[in-house]
C-alpha cells in the first residue's frame with residue numbers, strides 16, 4: 001500500500017495518473033497547502049522541503065517502507081518499482097528522462113510562475129515578470145508541439161513518465177492563451193492523453209478534494225509565496 005500526500009495542483013495530478021496507470025493501491029491523504037498543512041512537524045519529516053506531492057511506499061525496497069518526495073523522482077521510483085512507463089533500453093530510457101527533465105526544470109517553473117504573476121501577484125507593478133514567464137511558457141508550448149511532430153510521445157515511440165509529467169500542466173492551455181488550433185501535434189497528443197482512463201480517474205478524484213485555495217487567509221498566502229513577514233532578504 002502507498003500513502004500519497006497531495007492536493008489538486010499539476011505536480012500532484014501527475015502522481016494520481018501514474019498510480020492509476022500502474023494499478024497500484026493507494027491511500028490519498030490531503031495536505032491543504034493553502035492552510036499551511038505542509039508546515040507541520042509531521043509533514044516536514046516526510047519532506048524537509050515542505051512541498052507536495054510525497055509518497056510513502058509501505059512495501060518499499062527490501063520490503064521496508066520508503067518515502068519519496070519531488071514529483072519527478074516519484075514518477076521514476078514508481079516506474080522502476082512496476083517496470084512500467086520507463087524504457088529498459090538505455091537510449092530510450094534517457095530520451096524519456098530528458099523530456100521528464102524538460103517538464104521538471106522548464107515547464108513546471110515557467111507555467112507555475114506564469115500562474116503566480118497572472119493570479120496572485122499585486123498589479124500593477126509586475127508586468128516585466130509576468131511577460132517574461134508568459135513568453136517562456138509559450139515558447140515551451142511551441143517546443144512541445146515541435147517535439148510531438150517528430151515523435152508520437154514526448155520520450156519517443158512509447159507512452160512514458162515524460163507524458164504523465166507534462167500533461168497536467170497543459171490542461172490550462174486556454175487560460176495560458178496557448179492556441180491549440182495552431183499546434184496540431186500537441187492537440188493530437190493532448191486529446192489522446194485526455195481520453196486515457198487513468199487521466200479520467202485523476203480528474204474525477206480531483207473533483208472530490210477540498211482545498212482552501214479560494215478562501216486562504218492573507219497570512220497563509222504570504223507564507224505560501226514567501227512574502228510579507230515570511231520574506232527572506
Ligand SMILES: N[C@@H](CCC(=O)N[C@@H](CS)C(=O)NCC(=O)O)C(=O)O
Nearest residue numbers: 009011033051052053070071072224
Ligand atoms: N519540484 C516540486 C514542486 C512541488 C511544489 O511546488 N508543490 C507545491 C504545490 S504544487 C507546494 O507544495 N507548495 C506549498 C508551499 O510551497 O508552501 C515537485 O515537482 O514535486
